[in-house]
Amino acid sequence: MPLFILRRILQSFNVLFVMSLLVFAGVYAIGNPLDLLVDPNATADDTARAAASLGLDQPLWVQYGRFLGNALQGDLGNSFIHGVPALGLIVERLPATLELAVVAMLIAVLLGIPLGLWAGLKPDSWSGRAIMAGSILGFSLPTFWVGLMLIMVFAVQLGWLPASGRGPTVDVLGVSISLLTADGWRHLLLPAANLALFKLSLIIRLTRSGTREALLQDYVKFARAKGLSNARVVGVHVLKNILIPIVTVVGLEFGSLIAFSVVTESIFAWPGMGKLLLDSITQLDRPVVVAYLLLVVTLYVVINLAVDLLYAALDPRVRLAGARA
Amino acid sequence: MNAQREPTLVVGRLTTRFAGLGGAVTAVDEVSFNVAPGEVLGLVGESGSGKSMTGFSILGLVDPPGEITGGSIRLKGRELRGLPAREWRALRGDRIAMIFQDPMMTLNPVLRIDTQMIETVRAHRRVSRDAAREMARDALARVGIPSPDERLRAYPHQLSGGMRQRVAIAIALLNAPDLIIADEPTTALDVTIQAQILFEMQTLCRESGTALIWITHDLAVVAGLADRVCVMYAGRIVEQGSTAQVLETPAHPYTRGLLDSTPAANVQPDKAGRPQPLRQIPGMAPSLKELPAGCAFRPRCTRASTLCEQTPPEVELARGHVARCFHPLSAAEGLKS
Numbered sequence: 250m251p252l253f254i255l256r257r258i259l260q261s262f263n264v265l266f267v268m269s270l271l272v273f274a275g276v277y278a279i280g281n282p283l284d285l286l287v288d289p290n291a292t293a294d295d296t297a298r299a300a301a302s303l304g305l306d307q308p309l310w311v312q313y314g315r316f317l318g319n320a321l322q323g324d325l326g327n328s329f330i331h332g333v334p335a336l337g338l339i340v341e342r343l344p345a346t347l348e349l350a351v352v353a354m355l356i357a358v359l360l361g362i363p364l365g366l367w368a369g370l371k372p373d374s375w376s377g378r379a380i381m382a383g384s385i386l387g388f389s390l391p392t393f394w395v396g397l398m399l400i401m402v403f404a405v406q407l408g409w410l411p412a413s414g415r416g417p418t419v420d421v422l423g424v425s426i427s428l429l430t431a432d433g434w435r436h437l438l439l440p441a442a443n444l445a446l447f448k449l450s451l452i453i454r455l456t457r458s459g460t461r462e463a464l465l466q467d468y469v470k471f472a473r474a475k476g477l478s479n480a481r482v483v484g485v486h487v488l489k490n491i492l493i494p495i496v497t498v499v500g501l502e503f504g505s506l507i508a509f510s511v512v513t514e515s516i517f518a519w520p521g522m523g524k525l526l527l528d529s530i531t532q533l534d535r536p537v538v539v540a541y542l543l544l545v546v547t548l549y550v551v552i553n554l555a556v557d558l559l560y561a562a563l564d565p566r567v568r569l570a571g572a573r574a
Numbered sequence: 575m576n577a578q579r580e581p582t583l584v585v586g587r588l589t590t591r592f593a594g595l596g597g598a599v600t601a602v603d604e605v606s607f608n609v610a611p612g613e614v615l616g617l618v619g620e621s622g623s624g625k626s627m628t629g630f631s632i633l634g635l636v637d638p639p640g641e642i643t644g645g646s647i648r649l650k651g652r653e654l655r656g657l658p659a660r661e662w663r664a665l666r667g668d669r670i671a672m673i674f675q676d677p678m679m680t681l682n683p684v685l686r687i688d689t690q691m692i693e694t695v696r697a698h699r700r701v702s703r704d705a706a707r708e709m710a711r712d713a714l715a716r717v718g719i720p721s722p723d724e725r726l727r728a729y730p731h732q733l734s735g736g737m738r739q740r741v742a743i744a745i746a747l748l749n750a751p752d753l754i755i756a757d758e759p760t761t762a763l764d765v766t767i768q769a770q771i772l773f774e775m776q777t778l779c780r781e782s783g784t785a786l787i788w789i790t791h792d793l794a795v796v797a798g799l800a801d802r803v804c805v806m807y808a809g810r811i812v813e814q815g816s817t818a819q820v821l822e823t824p825a826h827p828y829t830r831g832l833l834d835s836t837p838a839a840n841v842q843p844d845k846a847g848r849p850q851p852l853r854q855i856p857g858m859a860p861s862l863k864e865l866p867a868g869c870a871f872r873p874r875c876t877r878a879s880t881l882c883e884q885t886p887p888e889v890e891l892a893r894g895h896v897a898r899c900f901h902p903l904s905a906a907e908g909l910k911s
C-alpha cells in the first residue's frame with residue numbers, strides 16, 4: 250500500500266510538470282500584456298524597460314526556466330496588475346470557491362443518491378419517471394440560464410434570497426468561511442444550487458443505472474433468499490456496490506466543479522477564484538492566470554489521488570491488488 | 575424413503591407465468607410434487623425448462639412481470655401462497671434456504687464472509703453478533719472449511735470457487751431449514767469438488783432431516799444422489815418417480831432421450847467393445863412463447879400421434895411412477911439397451 254501511494258505521488262508530480270509546460274506555453278500565446286500595461290504613448294525605451302522589469306524581454310525558455318525555478322519555491326510571480334504575489338491573490342479567493350463547490354457537491358450527493366436509488370428501484374412508477382425527466386432537464390439546461398432563472402424567481406420575484414455576493418465571513422484558523430452565519434448560507438444557497446444542478450443530474454443517473462444493474466445480480470437475489478429485509482438488501486448489499494463508481498465520479502467531478510464555478514461565480518458575483526480568473530484574463534494578467542491554472546491542476550491531481558485511495562478503501566478487490574503491486 | 579412421514583413440502587399444480595409484451599409465458603405449468611424430511615428430490619431438465627423458476631416460486635422470489643398464478647405450496651402443512659410479503663420473507667433463509675448455481679456471483683463481492691453470514695442469522699433470530707458469529711463459524715466447520723475463523727474475515731474474492739460454494743451452503747444451513755433448494759450448485763465446480771460437495775450435502779440433509787430439492791440437468795448427478803426424480807420439460811413435470819424407476823425404466827420419451835444423451839449412459843461400450851455414440855434428442859428445446867398445442871415434446875418425439883395434439887394425461891405406471899404421455903414406453907422398452 251505505501252508503495253502504491255508513493256508511486257501515485259510520483260505520477261502526480263509528472264503530471265504537474267507537464268501541465269506547467271502546457272499552461273506556460275498556452276498562456277504565453279494570449280496577446281501581449283505590454284499593450285495593456287504600458288501607456289500607448291510611451292516611448293520604445295519605456296516599453297523596453299517595462300518589458301525588462303517584468304522579464305518579458307527574455308526568450309520563452311528562459312522565462313519558463315525562471316518561472317519553474319521560482320514556482321518550486323512557491324513563487325508564481327507577481328500580478329502585473331496588482332503588483333502582489335499571484336499565488337497569494339488566488340489562495341485568498343480559494344476558500345470562497347471551495348465553499349461553493351463543497352456545498353454544491355453535498356447537495357448533489359445528498360439528493361442525488363436517494364433520488365437515484367428510488368428511480369432505480371421503481372423505474373416504472375410516475376415518481377421514478379419524474380426524477381429521470383428532471384435529471385434530463387438538469388443535464389441539458391445551460392448553467393448560466395438556470396442561474397439567471399434562479400435569481401429571477403428566488404431573488405427578484407419572491408425576494409427570499411439575495412441575488413449576489415457572499416455573506417459575512419468568520420475567520421477559522423486564518424480561513425474566512427461564510428458557512429457559519431445564517432446570512433452566509435442565504436447567500437450561498439442559490440449559487441450552490443446552480444452549480445450543483447449538473448452534478449445532481451449526473452449522480453441521479455449513475456445511481457439509478459447502478460441500482461438497476463445491481464438488482465439483477467445473483468448476490469441481490471441471494472440476499473433476498475436469505476430473508477433479509479428490503480432495507481438491508483438495498484441499503485447494504487446494493488448501496489455498497491454502487492457506491493464504488495459513485496465515489497469515483499464524485500471525486501473526479503469535484504475538480505470540474507471548481508472549474509465550472511467560473512460561470513456561476515460571475516453570475517452571482519461570488520468573490521471566488523473563478524471571478525478573479527475572468528478578470529485576469531481580460532486584463533492579460535498572465536501570472537495570475539498561470540497561478541490559477543496550476544492551482545486547479547494541483548487540486549485535480551490531489552483529488553485524483555484521494556479518490557484512488559478511497560476507491561481502494563471501498564473495494565476489497567482493489568485493496569488486495571494494490572497491496573500486491 | 576420416509577414416504578410414510580408427513581412431507582415437508584407439498585407442491586400442487588403450481589403455475590408461474592410471465593406476462594410479457596410478446597404474450598404471456600408459462601414458465602412453471604401445473605407442477606406437483608412432494609418432498610419428505612431427509613429426502614432428496616432431483617429436479618431434472620434442459621435449460622429453460624423451468625427448474626429455477628420452480629425453486630424461486632417456492633421461495634416467493636418470482637420477480638415481476640412473473641407471478642404465481644395458480645396452485646399451492648404447503649410447507650409442513652402451512653400454505654405459503656397468499657402469505658403476506660413479510661411472513662414469506664421470514665420463512666426465506668430460515669425455513670427454506672436456496673443455493674445458487676454460480677458461486678462466483680452469489681456472495682456479495684464487497685462484504686466480508688462474516689457480515690454475510692451474521693446478517694442471515696440476525697434476520698431471523700434475536701441473538702448477539704457474537705452468538706451469530708459462533709453459529710457462522712460452526713456452519714463453516716460443518717461444510718468442511720478449514721480454519722473457519724480466518725475464512726470469516728475474508729472477502730469472497732479471496733476464496734476459491736469450491737470454497738465459496740461451501741460458504742453458500744453453510745449460509746443455507748445456518749438456520750437449520752426444513753427445506754433446501756439447491757439450484758445446480760456444483761455445475762461450476764470441477765468434478766472432484768463436485769463429488770465431495772454432493773456427498774456432504776446428502777449426509778448433512780439426511781442427518782438433520784432436511785428436505786432437499788436438487789436442481790440439475792445432469793442425470794448422472796441425480797442417479798447418485800436423489801431418492802426421487804422429477805423430469806421437467808417446457809415448464810411441466812413430464813415424469814416422476816423413484817430414482818430407480820425413472821432412470822432404469824423411463825416411461826416418457828423425453829426422459830428416454832435425456833438418458834441416451836447423457837455421457838454416463840454411454841460409458842458402457844457396446845457388445846463389440848466400442849464406446850456408443852452420444853445420441854442427441856432431435857430438435858431444439860422449445861421457446862415457451864411458441865409451444866405446440868397438446869404435448870410440448872411433440873415436435874421432437876418419435877412416438878407422436880395425432881392424439882398428442884391434446885394435452886396428455888398423467889399415467890401411473892407403477893406406485894409413485896407417473897408419466898405425462900399418451901404413449902409411454904413400457905418397462906421393457908424403457909430398459910437401457
Ligand SMILES: Nc1ncnc2c1ncn2[C@@H]1O[C@H](COP(=O)(O)OP(=O)(O)OP(=O)(O)O)[C@@H](O)[C@H]1O
Nearest residue numbers: 592594599601620621622623624625626627628862
Ligand atoms: N423475466 C422473464 N421474463 C419472461 N420469461 C422468463 C423470465 N425469466 C424466466 N423466464 C422464462 O422461464 C423459463 C424457465 O426459466 P428457468 O430459469 O426456470 O429455467 P431453468 O430450467 O432453470 O434453466 P437453466 O438450466 O438454464 O437454469 C425460461 O425458459 C424463460 O422463458
Ligand code: SF4
Nearest residue numbers: 869872875882899900
Ligand atoms: S404425449 Fe405424444 S408427443 Fe408427447 S411425449 Fe408422449 S408420445 Fe410423445
Ligand SMILES: [Mg+2]
Nearest residue numbers: 625626627757
Ligand atoms: Mg436455472
